[in-house]
Amino acid sequence: MAALKVAVIGANGRMGQQAVAAIRQADDLELVAEVSRGDDLTNVVDAGAQIAVELTVPASTKENLRFLVGQGIHCVVGTTGWDEQSLGALREQAAARPGVGVLIAPNFSIGAVLAMHFAAQAARFFESAEVIELHHPNKVDAPSGTAVHTAEGIAAARSKAGLGASPDATQHGLDGARGAVVGDVHIHSVRLRGLVAHEEILFGSPGEQLVIRTDSFDRTSFMPGILTAVRSVQDHPGVTVGLDKYLDLR
Numbered sequence: 001m002a003a004l005k006v007a008v009i010g011a012n013g014r015m016g017q018q019a020v021a022a023i024r025q026a027d028d029l030e031l032v033a034e035v036s037r038g039d040d041l042t043n044v045v046d047a048g049a050q051i052a053v054e055l056t057v058p059a060s061t062k063e064n065l066r067f068l069v070g071q072g073i074h075c076v077v078g079t080t081g082w083d084e085q086s087l088g089a090l091r092e093q094a095a096a097r098p099g100v101g102v103l104i105a106p107n108f109s110i111g112a113v114l115a116m117h118f119a120a121q122a123a124r125f126f127e128s129a130e131v132i133e134l135h136h137p138n139k140v141d142a143p144s145g146t147a148v149h150t151a152e153g154i155a156a157a158r159s160k161a162g163l164g165a166s167p168d169a170t171q172h173g174l175d176g177a178r179g180a181v182v183g184d185v186h187i188h189s190v191r192l193r194g195l196v197a198h199e200e201i202l203f204g205s206p207g208e209q210l211v212i213r214t215d216s217f218d219r220t221s222f223m224p225g226i227l228t229a230v231r232s233v234q235d236h237p238g239v240t241v242g243l244d245k246y247l248d249l250r
């Protein structure tokens with residue numbers, strides 16, 4: 001079978017460089033274009049790319065996707081910054097290009113994907129839930145896309161189970177002390193030299209605690225997920241959020 005033709009957008013970045021290397025090493029994939037800031041995205045089309053891996057910055061990703069989906073190119077997106085409004089616009093655009101698949105993946109590491117899945121399963125059993133995400137200090141966004149997705153999954157499960165917000169008697173203190181809030185779930189962001197990408201999901205009930213923790217010590221942890229997504233995206237038309245949807249998790 002012919003190799004799938006793949007382009008990487010954001011090829012000079014921390015993730016982009018590793019994605020380029022991982023795709024080059026895969027026998028069933030052919031890297032046909034590497035796009036960095038300032039390069040023309042039409043290179044991707046001219047090179048005949050079937051799939052684009054988008055690993056840029058929140059300020060660039062939506063515009064890139066608008067172009068790529070408009071050209072009928074399947075997209076695997078790791079960049080953060082997607083909210084309900086921008087996802088809605090993307091879904092609308094994808095609906096006008098039937099057959100085109102787009103994966104928005106808050107996290108490609110299997111550990112993080114499973115942590116989010118387990119957190120959603122655990123959420124209805126506990127009175128309290130909070131998320132701590134810990135990253136390298138060069139990260140430009142906070143909270144992390146993974147933490148937002150984790151909190152959304154927990155909030156949906158809690159709401160379905162009829163649970164309200166976690167108990168919290170805080171009335172006084174410094175702004176920000178209780179973190180950011182997504183769907184009633186508090187998220188705390190740590191930025192620390194030496195870290196890569198880590199998350200702890202805390203659940204509490206009287207007399208007990210459950211901690212789910214995932215650690216990416218190296219960006220190689222994201223590569224198997226990217227390759228799985230590249231190989232699968234054509235089989236999932238429309239916009240999918242979360243690599244878990246490709247993994248047959250129950």
Ligand SMILES: NC(=O)C1=CN([C@@H]2O[C@H](COP(=O)(O)OP(=O)(O)OC[C@H]3O[C@@H](n4cnc5c(N)ncnc54)[C@H](OP(=O)(O)O)[C@@H]3O)[C@@H](O)[C@H]2O)C=CC1
Pocket residue numbers: 009010011012013014015016035036037038055056057058060064077078079080081105106107108109145222
């Ligand atoms: N889903 C996942 O598993 C993971 C997702 N991420 C996310 O992926 C994104 C990238 O992370 P990371 O590699 O660490 O970030 P980097 O800042 O190292 O890389 C981003 C790269 O994209 C480039 N860029 C910006 N705009 C464009 C554009 N329009 N066209 C082409 N290239 C562009 C930047 O260039 P310049 O330097 O000139 O700005 C930079 O080289 C972030 O949103 C991060 O949160 C990260 C790790 C895992």
Ligand SMILES: O=C(O)C1=N[C@H](C(=O)O)C[C@H](O)C1
Pocket residue numbers: 080106107135139140143144145146147196197198
């Ligand atoms: O910027 C990063 O490094 C990461 N970004 C993603 C996020 O915001 O969740 C994924 C991972 O946490 C690494």
